[in-house]
Every structure is written in structure tokens, then in C-alpha cells.
Amino acid sequence: MLGRGSRLVLNSFEPEHSAARETEDLFAENRDSLVRYLRHHLSDFAVAEDIAQESFIRFFQARTQGEDVSQPRAWLFRVAHNLLVDFGRKKKPDLLDSEGWQRIERQIGGTTDGMEARAEVLRLPWHKLTRLELQCLQLRSEGLKFREVSEVLDISISTVASYVARAMKKLQEERTTDVEASDHGRTTPNR
Amino acid sequence: MKHLTTEELLLIADGELSTNRMGHLDECVECRESLGALQGELTMISSALTAPVAGDTGTAKSWDRLELAMSEISEAQDLHLSPAELLLLIDGELADGRAAHAQRCAGCGSARADVQHLLLSVESDLRAMAPSEPLERRVAAEQALKLHLYASQPKVIAFPSRLAARYAAAAAALISVASGGWLWNQAPTVNETVAVAEARPAVAPAFVSTRVAEPEVESVSLETPAGLAEVAAQPLLPVRFEFVNARLAAEPTRLAVTAAEPALSVEASAPAMFAFASVPTVTLPLTETIEVLESDAYLAVLEARQWQLDADLWREDVRAVWTDAGLAFAGSLESNGAREMFIAAMERRSAGREVSFDLAVRDAADVTTRSVDADHAGTVGGLVRTALMEHYRDAARRSFQPVEISALESEIARYVSEVFRNQNDLVGHAYQLDQLLNHSPVSDAAGNAAANRAMADLIRFHIDGINRSEARIYDHLSEALPRRYWRDRSDNGYSPANSGDLGAESSALLDDVLGLERTLSAVLAGSQQTVAFGEAGTSSGELLRRIHDRLSRIRQLSRAAL
Numbered sequence: 243m244l245g246r247g248s249r250l251v252l253n254s255f256e257p258e259h260s261a262a263r264e265t266e267d268l269f270a271e272n273r274d275s276l277v278r279y280l281r282h283h284l285s286d287f288a289v290a291e292d293i294a295q296e297s298f299i300r301f302f303q304a305r306t307q308g309e310d311v312s313q314p315r316a317w318l319f320r321v322a323h324n325l326l327v328d329f330g331r332k333k334k335p336d337l338l339d340s341e342g343w344q345r346i347e348r349q350i351g352g353t354t355d356g357m358e359a360r361a362e363v364l365r366l367p368w369h370k371l372t373r374l375e376l377q378c379l380q381l382r383s384e385g386l387k388f389r390e391v392s393e394v395l396d397i398s399i400s401t402v403a404s405y406v407a408r409a410m411k412k413l414q415e416e417r418t419t420d421v422e423a424s425d426h427g428r429t430t431p432n433r
Numbered sequence: 434m435k436h437l438t439t440e441e442l443l444l445i446a447d448g449e450l451s452t453n454r455m456g457h458l459d460e461c462v463e464c465r466e467s468l469g470a471l472q473g474e475l476t477m478i479s480s481a482l483t484a485p486v487a488g489d490t491g492t493a494k495s496w497d498r499l500e501l502a503m504s505e506i507s508e509a510q511d512l513h514l515s516p517a518e519l520l521l522l523i524d525g526e527l528a529d530g531r532a533a534h535a536q537r538c539a540g541c542g543s544a545r546a547d548v549q550h551l552l553l554s555v556e557s558d559l560r561a562m563a564p565s566e567p568l569e570r571r572v573a574a575e576q577a578l579k580l581h582l583y584a585s586q587p588k589v590i591a592f593p594s595r596l597a598a599r600y601a602a603a604a605a606a607l608i609s610v611a612s613g614g615w616l617w618n619q620a621p622t623v624n625e626t627v628a629v630a631e632a633r634p635a636v637a638p639a640f641v642s643t644r645v646a647e648p649e650v651e652s653v654s655l656e657t658p659a660g661l662a663e664v665a666a667q668p669l670l671p672v673r674f675e676f677v678n679a680r681l682a683a684e685p686t687r688l689a690v691t692a693a694e695p696a697l698s699v700e701a702s703a704p705a706m707f708a709f710a711s712v713p714t715v716t717l718p719l720t721e722t723i724e725v726l727e728s729d730a731y732l733a734v735l736e737a738r739q740w741q742l743d744a745d746l747w748r749e750d751v752r753a754v755w756t757d758a759g760l761a762f763a764g765s766l767e768s769n770g771a772r773e774m775f776i777a778a779m780e781r782r783s784a785g786r787e788v789s790f791d792l793a794v795r796d797a798a799d800v801t802t803r804s805v806d807a808d809h810a811g812t813v814g815g816l817v818r819t820a821l822m823e824h825y826r827d828a829a830r831r832s833f834q835p836v837e838i839s840a841l842e843s844e845i846a847r848y849v850s851e852v853f854r855n856q857n858d859l860v861g862h863a864y865q866l867d868q869l870l871n872h873s874p875v876s877d878a879a880g881n882a883a884a885n886r887a888m889a890d891l892i893r894f895h896i897d898g899i900n901r902s903e904a905r906i907y908d909h910l911s912e913a914l915p916r917r918y919w920r921d922r923s924d925n926g927y928s929p930a931n932s933g934d935l936g937a938e939s940s941a942l943l944d945d946v947l948g949l950e951r952t953l954s955a956v957l958a959g960s961q962q963t964v965a966f967g968e969a970g971t972s973s974g975e976l977l978r979r980i981h982d983r984l985s986r987i988r989q990l991s992r993a994a995l
Contacts (some may be wrong), residue, residue, distance in 0.1 A: 407443055
């Protein structure tokens with residue numbers, strides 16, 4: 243990543259130069275989270291990367307034009323979420339198809355070796371969650387506060403808490419003991 | 434009063450619930466337990482949702498792409514050059530489109546001339562300037578403190594005779610210390626003959642615990658091509674620290690293996706850790722004795738270690754242990770005052786539990802200090818000091834302060850001290866984490882929830898400390914130094930191998946942290962002592978990236994394991 247040089251010198255320059263630094267900071271702190279959030283809803287990683295890039299570019303443009311962004315992280319995720327919605331407008335707004343769930347569950351299963359405890363997570367009935375429930379849970383997992391999640395999804399804070407609570411309840415209610423059986427069951431999501 | 438709902442508990446965890454309902458939490462044990470369980474469940478689910486994504490091409494490539502887009506936008510909007518772009522322009526690395534802006538913009542052209550003039554003039558002034566005595570002493574004192582962290586009691590070797598044959602065969606090659614666990618896991622390099630060199634004991638660190646027991650000396654049979662040879666195996670300091678001792682020692686250390694009868698000789702290549710060794714040596718694999726405790730004793734030890742964290746005494750060379758008399762703290766401290774303070778702090782937190790103390794006081798006269806190499810002419814340290822001088826001179830100029838070399842020198846000393854202060858913490862946390870995961874007692878019963886929570890808290894403390902220190906070092910370097918002095922120079926996309934084992938990753942992390950220690954000393958203190966560590970000339974930027982990446986894996990592994 244490009245070095246930032248002297249902060250004192252940075253601060254003395256014109257305001258638009260801070261936009262590059264802010265964008266760099268925001269990128270360093272949120273890029274992985276953002277891509278992860280998008281990837282769970284898209285079959286193509288490249289599209290997730292493109293949407294993430296576009297989100298950061300829009301932030302940079304907004305700041306160079308003097309737009310005030312008080313909560314950059316929530317702002318960024320909101321832009322990305324809206325771009326995601328635009329991209330997937332043809333899909334049902336609150337349901338994921340079986341292919342989507344299989345992709346999510348493969349991703350949630352993870353690729354890191356040696357994490358045997360993850361088998362317990364694989365047995366969770368992810369397919370029982372609605373899209374909004376999953377999104378609230380995802381955004382919360384990525385470190386966003388409920389207030390920020392409410393801004394991203396344009397719903398109230400209490401609604402966010404309700405969705406997260408509902409999602410956790412669903413995940414806790416049915417934990418299959420056999421991973422193969424659960425995989426078979428998930429090919430037809432229960433709605 | 435009605436218990437809190439799940440939604441309300443979640444809002445509490447987020448700091449969003451109203452105060453009148455918060456009051457119920459203080460009064461209701463059941464709700465507090467529910468909150469704890471809920472947070473644990475949420476943590477588990479979050480760990481699954483935040484696992485690395487398959488197919489990710491990496492942050493660096495993603496940033497390169499974004500940077501290009503931002504540059505195009507800046508060019509289209511004809512924005513002034515940022516300070517980073519000015520430095521790139523001076524280095525001749527700025528894209529043509531942006532460089533063209535400097536040619537037509539009087540303000541940016543003037544800024545470029547200013548920066549260039551400063552770099553040239555200050556570098557010539559500093560070329561023959563030696564470091565100030567306060568800086569040298571400060572750095573040397575910090576080095577001595579860090580050396581204290583590296584000191585480790587010699588381990589008693591328990592060398593299973595049943596494995597002698599296996600080890601004897603492997604003794605024909607040079608075997609380096611296992612990066613984690615109890616077994617050596619680095620691939621040996623086998624050659625034709627074995628050289629068992631007469632060795633000298635490793636250089637003792639500056640701080641030596643006075644309670645170290647005399648190590649037992651065992652005799653081991655080595656099977657060589659010429660037949661069996663009896664050798665006396667002496668305990669060794671952990672090899673991962675030995676290269677640090679060797680770095681500061683006058684001559685490289687040898688491993689303590691002496692042959693009863695000289696055997697055949699072999700040309701065995703030294704592994705990277707011993708690149709400075711001039712003669713081949715043989716290392717015997719050690720079987721470290723790890724204590725197994727009953728679950729209650731194990732939990733008591735973990736809780737006692739938590740007391741040290743709470744009292745901010747985790748940096749001390751003292752560790753909670755379990756003895757025949759019960760819970761005890763053993764180790765050494767710098768002075769009688771420190772010893773009394775430690776005992777008082779632990780007794781306050783023991784809440785009446787019986788705790789004994791076996792604490793030695795180090796002799797201040799044993800503290801050694803080493804001078805930083807004063808020759809800065811044309812060295813990397815000299816160029817970095819030039820950059821630092823420019824940074825502070827520019828700050829002084831923009832605040833309309835007179836430029837005084839002595840004041841700027843003080844700023845440099847303060848800056849270097851800050852970097853090394855954070856480096857001290859980084860080393861301390863990495864060392865303690867490695868001790869916790871690889872050299873601490875284990876429980877005889879798995880699945881103890883309280884013990885797992887305690888261990889998780891201890892691990893998390895050190896992980897957070899490493900993360901914090903690494904981030905601060907990164908911020909310091911990026912604040913005042915141009916990228917070329919410290920950036921990640923690994924163009925081949927090097928990525929540390931993921932062993933999937935928590936202990937192994939922790940040991941590898943400590944290796945990287947100690948490598949950063951050496952590199953920062955060379956870069957910021959102008960030291961001439963450079964020892965090959967893995968690839969030659971590993972930059973601070975690359976080491977910071979390795980530490981950051983490996984720490985992420987350790988965090989994931991610890992979440993899964995506990």
C-alpha cells in the first residue's frame with residue numbers, strides 16, 4: 243500500500259488531499275469485511291470485488307466534493323448494500339435460492355485447516371434465515387453497531403435487534419448432529 | 434419485574450438500551466447469565482461469518498486497483514498532489530498524468546522544490562553526525578530490557594531412551610528447534626558425515642533468574658556411520674532466542690554438545706537461524722517437560738495469570754505455577770521495590786486464597802548495556818535519520834518555529850523511543866503468548882468451560898496487545914518515513930505458510946516479531962549488526978504484514994479451539 247508520508251505535512255495541504263488518506267484508512271479497516279459481506283450474496287467473487295471498489299470510489303468522490311460523512315463505515319456499507327440490491331434486483335428481496343444457500347454454507351464452512359470446531363457451525367440451519375436476518379447478522383458480525391446496521395439497511399434499531407434475535411433463535415433451535423444429513427436437507431430450503 | 438428479552442439483551446450488548454431497563458440487569462443474575470451466553474453464541478456465529486472468503490485475490494491487488502482509480506479521478510478533477518504523490522514525484526515513480534499536474538501547477542511545483550531542497554540539504558548535514566548520547570543510551574537501555582524478556586531458564590532435558598535410535602539417525606543432520614509443540618519439525622539437511630564440535634555454552638542473557646536449578650546432564654548414544662558415540666547432552670537455551678543473544682554477543686554462540694569421543698565429521702548446512710555460525714554443529718532434539726495439572730489446579734494457575742494482566746504486571750519475568758504447596762508465583766524481578774509491589778498486587782487479587790511467592794531480585798550490576806553503532810555515514814540508519822530530520826524540520830517550518838538541530842535531534846530521539854516502546858510491548862506480548870501456548874502446564878481434563886474461558890481471555894489479551902503494538906508501529910513508520918525506507922518489498926506475494934496449529938503459529942509469530950526487532954534496530958538505530966534471517970534484508974513493512982496476517986490466523990484458530 244502506498245506510504246502515507248508525513249502526517250504533519252499532510253494536514254497542511256488542501257482539504258481534498260485528505261480524501262485520499264481517509265479512503266486509504268477506510269479501505270484498510272473495512273475492505274475485507276465489505277468483500278466478505280458482498281461475497282455471501284453473490285455467486286461471482288469478481289462482482290463482489292467490483293461493488294466493493296465502486297463503494298470506495300464513491301466515498302473518495304464524495305469527500306473530494308466536500309460531502310460530510312459522519313459515519314464512514316456505515317456510509318460505505320450502505321452504498322455497497324444499495325449497489326448489491328441494484329445488481330440483484332431480479333432476485334426475490336428476502337429469500338435466497340438453494341444455490342445461494344449452498345454457496346453461503348460453503349463459505350461459512352471456511353477454508354482454514356485445523357478448525358474442527360467449525361463442524362459444529364456447519365450443522366447450524368443457515369437455510370432457515372431470511373435474507374434480512376442473515377444481513378443483520380452478517381453486518382453485526384463484521385463489527386457494525388446496531389445503529390450502523392439500521393442506517394445500512396434503512397430499518398429501525400429495534401428491528402435490527404429483532405432480526406438478529408430471530409436469526410439466533412432459529413440457529414439455536416435446530417442443530418443437526420449429522421453434517422451429511424443436514425447437507426441433504428439443505429438442498430430444499432424450508433420456507 | 435419482567436426478565437430482559439433477547440432483543441433487549443442484544444441492545445444492551447450494543448449499548449443501545451434505555452437506562453431503566455439496564456437497571457434490571459444489575460439486579461438479576463439470570464439475565465446476566467443469559468447475556469453472557471448470548472454473547473458467547475453471537476461470538477461463535479460471528480467467527481463463522483467472518484471466515485476468510487475463498488477466491489479473494491488479496492488486499493494489495495485490490496488497493497492497487499483502487500489507487501489507480503483514485504489517481505484517475507484526481508487527474509480528471511485536477512487536484513493538487515498529495516504529500517505521498519510529491520515523494521513519488523521526487524523518486525520518479527509518479528504516473529505521467531499526475532506528474533503533468535506538477536508541471537502546470539505553481540503551488541505543487543513549489544512544494545516539490547521545497548521538499549527536494551530539504552532532503553538534499555539535511556542529508557548533507559547529517560552525513561557525519563553521530564547519534565546523540567541520550568538516544569544511544571536510551572536505545573541501549575531498551576535493548577537490555579528486551580533481552581530480559583528473551584531470557585529463559587534452561588530446561589531439564591528428559592530424553593527418552595526409547596527414541597534414542599530415532600534421534601541418533603537424525604543427529605547426522607543439523608536439526609533446528611521445533612517452532613511449536615514438543616517435537617522438532619524442521620526438515621533436516623542430511624549429508625555424509627557428522628561433525629560433533631566442541632561447544633561453548635550459549636551467552637547468558639543480561640538478566641538471569643537466580644532460582645534456576647542446575648540442569649541435569651544426560652548421556653545420549655548417537656548412532657553415526659562409524660558406530661555408536663556417547664555424547665553428553667547439555668540443556669540449551671531456546672534456540673529461537675539464541676540468535677538474538679548471538680546478535681549482541683561478540684561471537685556467535687555454539688550449541689552445547691560435546692562428544693565423549695570425536696566421531697566422524699560431516700558438512701551439514703546450517704539452517705537460516707544459524708546463518709552466522711561458522712562451524713557445523715549438532716543439535717539434539719529436546720523433549721520439553723510440560724506439566725499436567727488437575728483441572729482445579731490448572732484453572733487456579735490460569736486465574737492467577739489473569740491477576741497479572743489486571744495489575745499490568747504481565748511483562749515481568751514471573752509466572753503463576755502450581756507446586757506441592759499449591760498456587761505460587763515464581764520468577765525474578767528487577768528490584769526489592771518491584772518485588773514488594775508485585776506481592777502486594779497479587780495478594781490483593783487473591784481474595785484470601787493461599788498463594789506463595791518464590792521471587793528473586795536481579796542484581797542491577799548484572800545489567801549490561803550495549804552501544805549502538807555510531808557510524809552512520811552512508812548507512813541505512815543515516816538515510817532514515819535524514820528522512821526523520823526532514824519530517825520535523827518541515828513541521829517546524831510550517832509552524833513558523835526556528836529550525837534548531839538540537840531540538841530536531843530530540844524529536845528524533847523521542848520518535849525512535851516511541852517506536853521501540855511499542856516494539857517492546859510487541860515482543861513482550863508475542864513472547865508471553867508463545868509461553869502460554871507452548872510452554873505452559875496443561876489440564877488433565879479437556880472441555881473445562883471455565884478453564885477454556887480463562888485461557889481464551891489470556892490469549893485474547895496478548896492478541897489484542899500484539900495487534901495494538903503492530904498498528905502503532907505501522908502508524909509511526911508511515912507518519913514520518915517515506916515508504917522506500919520500510920515498505921513491504923516482497924514482490925512475489927510471499928505469504929507465510931498456515932500450519933493450522935495454534936502453537937506453531939504462535940512460535941512463528943514470535944520469530945517474525947524478533948525479526949522486526951532486529952530490522953527496526955538496524956533501520957532506526959543505525960546498527961551495523963545484520964544477521965541473515967530467512968530471506969536477506971526482510972523489510973519492516975513485510976515483517977509487519979506477516980505479523981498482521983499471522984495474528985489474524987491465530988485469532989481464528991483460538992476462537993475455534995476454545
